[in-house]
Amino acid sequence: MMRQYELVDRVRSYNPHADEAALNRAYVYAMQAHGLQKRASGDPYFSHPLEVAAILTDMKLDDATIIAAVLHDTIEDTDSTREEIDRLFGPAIGKLVDGLTKLKKLDLVSKRAAQAENFRKLLLAIAEDVRVLLVKLADRLHNMRTLHFVPLEKRARVAQETLDIYAPLAGRMGMQHMRDELENLAFKHLMPEAYAMIAARLEDLRQKNGRIIATIEEELTRELTARGIAAKVEGRQKQPYSVWRKMERKSISFEQLSDIFGFRVIVPNIEDCYRVIGVVHTKWAVVPGRFKDYISTPKPNDYQSIHTTVVGPGRQRAELQVRTELMHEIARNGIAAHALYKEGLRADRGGLSSESRAYQWLRRTIALLAEGDTPEEFLEHTKLELFHDQVFCFTPAGRLIALPRGATPIDFAYAVHTDLGNTAVGAKINGRHAPLLSELQNGDEVEIACAEGQVPPAVWESLVMTGKARSAIRRATRGAVRAQYAGLGRQIVARAFERAGKPFSEEKLKSALPRLARASVDDVLAAVGRGEMFSGDVVKAVHPEFVDERKPAATSTRQRGEPGWFGIKKASGLVFKVPGPEGESDRKSIPIRGLQGDLPVRFAPHGGAVPGDRIVGILTPGEGITIYPIQAPDLTAFDEQPERWLDVRWDIEEGRQEFFPAEIKVTAINEPGTLGTIATVIGEAGANIDNVVMKAISTDFREIIIDVEVNDLKHLNAIMQQLRARPVVHQVERVNG
Template sequence: MLRSSADPVDPIKLNKPATIGATSTPKPKAAPAEMEVPPSRPMMRQYELVERVAQYNPNVDEALLNRAYVYSMKKHGDQKRASGDPYFSHPLEVAGILTRMRLDDATIATALLHDTIEDTDATRAEIDQLFGEEIGKLVEGLTKIGRLHLVSQEDKQGENLRKLLLAVADDVRVLLVKLADRLHNMRTLYWVPPEKRHRIAEETMDVYAPLAGKMGIHWMREELEHLAFGVLYPDDAAMIERRLAERRTAVGSMLADIEADLSEHLASNNIRATVTGREKKAYSIFLKMKRKHINFDNLSDIYGFRIIVQSISECYAALGVIHTIWQSVPGRFKDYISTPKQNDYRSIHTTVVGPRKQRVELQIRTEEMHRVAEFGIAAHGIYKDNAPRSQNELAHDSRAYAWLRHTIELLSDGGSSAEFLENTKLELFQDRLFCFTPRGKLIALPPGATPIDFAYQVHTDIGNTCTGCKINGHVRPLVTPLQSGDEVEILCEAGASPPSAWNALAVTGKARAAIRRANREADRRKFVRLGRQLIGSEVSRWHVRDEPDLTIAADRMGYPDGEALAYAVGQGRVVASAVLSTLGYDEPAGAAANGAKPATPLPIRGVGDDLPVHFAPQFYAIPGDKIVGILDPGRGVTVYPASAGEALSAFADEPQRWLDLSWDPRGARDTLFPVPVKLVAANACGALAEIAGIIAAEGGNIDELTMTQKTPQFRDMNLHIEVRDRNHLTRILDRLKSLSTVAEAERIVS
């Protein structure tokens, strides 16, 4: 039987049809105020809920469900929803949705109780006492953060999602109840004010629908997308629904004919199969129109068929029969039986040119595969053969749950609420490409992923120490987009760490979270080292003979340990001299408490140093220059050439921030420093090539070049040349001056 995209329960119907252009990418709009009122339903009665559960669980705990029903109804009392309906109708509908997925008694009871702690005077202790600790824990996991004052709506969403997913890592039933809760809220979204309606729909489309898809609950993902689509893109949704209705009339009996034809051919080959036709959903059509930049009339695969057979061998036998009678479309075959999706989805997909030259999509699967495809993680044998399993066993053999728990562990480690929300969205994208390690391990990644994402998907340590890669045996840049089927070898180097720029290049939330975490840890190590060096300088200046005990100082100053105290000193939140004073040491007589400079200059190597070092903008200090440092709270040391008197005068009233610096010779040969140079060169053929040749021959590098015409005979050139030190720069300038095409060559001093 053909199922229409208008079939989901309580679809949002819209009154304003419109068109969608072949190349347009419309922005979401606020839902129109004239949305039709969704049909009201009589509230489910107590015995009806119990009967629904009893249909799949003859051993239903009627007493538990009855207690939860009565308790929730009493607690919500006279509370009303925005529609005017009793508030209790909402948890009751959520419970009803979960019975469709054949969930256990504890989950159904949790659905009835899920808003009691948040919206009534019920407490966790009371829930535990009346319904048991298991249900109490589930209900608490569903309770949103109500008393936390967060800066933005995005922060609030991120914290709510973080708390939800952390609870899910313990018990996936929390997620199933939350998804059902969101589905009923979307079904009744008409009653929500328009400005809030759009935000809820956007959150549903970005987070909850993909999350349902990741858990393999296909029907729920489709309905959530359908409802959110109607709110975010009302004109496009109305247009597509109208065009689908027109197309149904036009195709007439063709779909029934294809069903009959397929069934007959399969039966004649002794394959027992159930064939059902289905129509592509409106939102899926919308995405394809955007992705392919086509309009509705150019779509050729709106209709598809599911073929349900008895065994895996019959899946492949049915495929052979279909490809024998109809021509297959190249590039449109996917075998998710041999390579299942991360949400445990298994099926064979193929597209053929059927009757009337119409493209037809086919999905071939077994009954068990179909059950998992529809109900996902909820289909993993909770009531298999009417024998209930312990809910703690739910989905422990599920790849989807394993992926979810692993992702949550990675995403929950540090970072702001907004970062958590962003990274979680990245991890929820449905489409995947598949690459291989040199040993043949399959790695699933989102489209656009690079070897950086691949490295972190293999292991966090591999990503953190990654320095290069080979794709299909050839060395390639780490920013190369990967393609399905690529074999990727990651080249690592002990002690390497990811640069902060990788965060903008990574596609997966896992990689971004790991890079940010590694950067935070690296920054902390740098600030701790700086703090210890600043304290060491004060020890030298104060002539303290013994090594000060930072553990004692930290305890007296309110820090958990010596490292935390050193970190605070490095960040500029604690003055190094205060540490020694706390330990009872006396500053030498005659020295200004804050103004005296350390006896030993702080050695630095440059930006790649293991200290938090930055160079003042427009002041290009290079080894050999005399330099001073300004301690910039929270950023580390900003380096100025000693000649930058006017800029340094801004810190004249803050002597405690001044640091004596010296160049560390250990890094002098490994680092190139940019320095601005001005040249006046002849406007002659080959002049620029001669200049570049000299710089390259001396081991320098041109980082930036601008030219202006001074006279018809000469041009002014401003270059940023990367050099090792002043001697290196002097040698390059001397050689440039020796060229007949160069009239002037000098360093620009800001």
Template sequence: MMRQYELVERVQGYDPDADETLLNKAYVYAMRAHGSQIRASGDPYFSHPLEVAAILTNLKLDDATIAAALLHDVIEDTETTRHEIEDLFGPEIASLVDGLTKIKRLDLATKEAAQAENLRKLLVAISKDIRVLLVKLADRLHNMRTIEHMRPDKRVRIAQETMDIYAPLAGRMGMQQMREELEDLSFREINPEAHRTISERLKRLREESGDLLREIEQALSEKLAENDIEAAVYGREKRPYSIWRKMERKQISLGQLSDIFGFRVIVETIDGCYRALGFVHQSWRAVPGRFKDYISNPKQNDYRSIHTTVIGPHRKRVELQIRTREMHEIAERGVAAHAIYKDADGKRAANGAFPLPKESNAYRWLRHLVDILSEGESPKEFLEHTKLELFQDQVFCFTPKGDLIALPRGATPIDFAYAVHTDIGDSCVGCRINGRHAPLITELENGDEVEIVCSKAQTPPAAWEAFAITGKARAAIRRATRMAVRRQYAGLGREILERALERHGHRYSEEEVAAALPRLGLKIQTPEDALALVGRGELASRDVLSAMKVEGEAQGGRRASGGPLRSIGKAMRLPAVLSRRGTEDRRGAIPVRGLNNTLPLKIARDTGAVPGERIVGILTPGEGVTIYPIFARTLKNFDDEPDRWIDLAWDVPENSGQRFPARIKVAIHNEVGALAQVTQVFGENDANIEHLNMEAGGPDFFDLEIVLEVYDVKHLNRIMTELKRKSLVSSVARVTGDSASQS
């Protein structure tokens, strides 16, 4: 275990201005706070925060971060409070430690919910001070290095969480070395057999290759030196997980992998990067399709480098990364490369803090991630959004104005539209890729120029969520879908309330509804909230009228709610307010202008309903209104629930071209050609069969139950009349729900 003076010396080795007193004080306090606590390995618990601090010294972090690392578990695992930490070490360190502390005693139903809430808290803390993330990543790295001491089931769960969340977070912050180690340690637990197989293969390759790595390093160095390019060349073996991921992505076997080794060429200037690339390509043949310029187009985590693959010395495929020393520092340490800010005189800033520069891509991405936290209504959604945002592989596309948009591989124009702006995504109706019209589900490729076509009348379809792969796009689509459904229910609620007021001789006034909200006794903030509840069937219109202090008799001399029922037609029973009106007086009815309107209406499947028929609606809480024809026997099930009855009237213009479903029952003789006679009538009369069910009605008959799509009741009656004339048709009837009404 590292001693106190050794830790201080390590920090002062890269930061001579480090506060020695602060480090000593944090070391002693944490050691005493954890006292006799023991880890699963049997080591003193204090060894863990000490190792976390040691990892952060390798990243050359400031003294406040090192102190926070030493103290990061004292609030969670000891009796220490944030107030004590703030008194002893100041608000800066207390804020860091608190950001790393899990939410305790939180009454959440599932482990997934607890994980989501703790991750939410962590990300919010990270957005305020990125050092919280650096300590958390070091904490997770040390836990993964010692994970063998935990139970097998717990090891797999922690490893999967590391692979899903923390390794990608390290990558998005540009900390490639830490990301690779976290991935590899996780891979060893998640898929031990694959890890073992690849490790053994690498060991054999090492033995077979001998000094090949050193020979290639030397050949590259000599070739660059011959051309007056000062460069350092480093060879490295790829990690097992990196190899596994490549095998999975390219669908190749381990034996087919030829680029196990990678080389980094470190030069002094950007000009030197391109000069080195030119000489490398002149000397060895480049592999087509394996060139990427991340200097011209940096990744979203600020990574910059030139990638190329050549057939190098000994005819081996050689992967090269060419970069400057500054780029290499950022590639390895990521945001930690910003660890110690200096003022104008070159001294460390007084508070030691190092929020990322405003122009940092990693900073912008992190702020964006925190912005979408509120989009997920459930822990599952939140975790999904977070994981979707932690992508690695990217494609770079352009707007028509030349702005660069980085997206995950596999992204579509839908993702592109939302990456530009949420309003662009919500109003998107089409796109042009490289000047040509293309489907919105087209997978984008590097260099594509994407133009989004918008319409103010557009609302994103819920089905888009299946084609979007970014968290931002999916979150926005879900939000727009929820808002569209809410608007539908609010529209229906307004229709219901307007009709109810009309029956009492009043006109609808949003101001009167707003004034009545406090009297409803519910947490309703706006009139639209109340209308949506009415439309969803969760708030009765009579309760709103009562809150609005609307009194008086409904038209016709009786109140709108309840009253005796009487018969209309052959088998129809309606609440009095509906039954008193004949088929002509429909002034208070809600108009039904088709099924593609803005109201949440649907037609009853057991009967169907078509324009020209008298119809009513049954309001089901949370599902909207189901339309029934007045002869539907199913309606008797709602006799005792008058508040659910909604008066409806068709308002579909003739020749609209829209078809509506009607369920009919046809009995045919069991003879050759009977079914053909039925379908011939449908075809000749421009009707469409949506559904057909055929059952034996006896030895001589078959019963057909058909959902037929027709324009209106005249169209339906003409078809039914022609069916009756057919010699092999015995009877035709409308299905009323539990029996048939002969036509």
């Protein structure tokens, strides 16, 4: 375990002005606070914060970060309080320790909502002070180094969490050295056999090719020295996880990998970087398509280097990375290389340079959080941005846009501006018209065509690659649905005012908003459209003297048999009938307001409706009422006939197993047993098939329209999800959904 004087010496080795007294005070305080606590390894618990601090001293971080590392578990795991930390070490360090204390362990295997909320807290704490991230990553690194002491059932969860969140986050912050170690430690615990196999193969190659590596180093150094370039050449070998990931991504064997060996050439200045490339490219043959200049176009995590691959001595392929000493430091430690401890620098950003691209990415990520998405959605699109390699594209004006690999012009449009994405209708890539779903490549110039009033299709959400695009599409879709509810509500309210003999005025409705407990007129109209507010209540809020003799739809306390209840009778189809005398109504029922007489009620002919759907009724004189889900395309035929729209809603007793009609379209592979597989899934899910229509859409695929009877929307969605999981099923969608 590191001694007190050793901690001070480590900090003073790079910061002669370190606050020795504060470091000593933190060491003694934490040691006393943790007392006799033990780690899973049997070591004193106090050894853990010391090792975390040691990792951070290797990154040459400021006194406050080192002290926070020593104290980071005191509030959570001992009797220490935030007030005591503030009094002894100052509020700045107290805030750092408190930010770390609030973070609970993430659990990616279960409790998704809780885990997502914790990740939200993590990034919020980092946004206030990036040093929280540095301590958290160092804490995770030491925990991974000692993971073999943890019970077996917990190791896989911690390792997966590291691979899914912490390692990509370290990479995004430019901390490649830490990312490599986190990934390899996680890989070792998650797939020990694969790790052992690759590590053994790499060691064999190192033994076999060690002389070749030394030869290339010597020859390259000699060539550069002869041209007056003072360069340090370092041979290196890919890490096991990096090798595994490339084998998986490209579906190739270990023997097919051509760039296991690489070399770093470190020179004094940027001009020398390009001189090195000139020497290398004239000395050895270049592998086409493998030249990348990240000096003129840095990566979003601040990484800068020139990459090239050549065929060197012995016909051995070798990747070269050429960079300056400062670039090398940033490539290893990323955001930590910007964490400055000199006096007079900005402390409100945790000492982090505002020029850091990694910091700007972090700020953009936090901005997504402020846009009102749920924690689960926030985690989803943050992980999307964490996990993908990048491509670099340009606007016609030359602005650089970094996107995840696999991104489309839709992602590009949203990266430029949300309004551009929402109104996008077409794209040009390198001057040629291209589909909006084309995959973008490095260096593409993208031009987006727009149309005013355009709303992004909901299906785009599942096709885009960036979190920003997915979030914006989701919000736009919600806005469109809300506008549809508000439009329906406006028609219902206008009709209610007309029946009451009162003029409808938005100005008067605005003055009544406090009585309706809504912030805007649109909120009121959307609530009426969704069935959350009775139209008569809106009239009464504007005209308090108005008395509505009609009653709103009943709640669960309403007695069956009251006027307005319709029981389900199964005849030639599902038909609703007005009940007879009180008590004779069927228990299966939905309330329909404002109707009298014996009117037949039926479900929509295309797709039906199930409990859980928002529904409306359309009155057809002489025929009765047809029940539609609010999203049914057929409803557009009645947009100009508001007098036919009726306010209806479900009232199904909890737990009752009743069947309601729905229609799904399944696109499936044309092979023996496909229909049987689909029917088995539906039957095992407890649903009923009422009708099946099949047609060929190509030689290989069949389109199957299935009328099913299900309990509710949750039951229907579960069946569709189970169908999507079958290999023979290509696509499943609801007909009226």
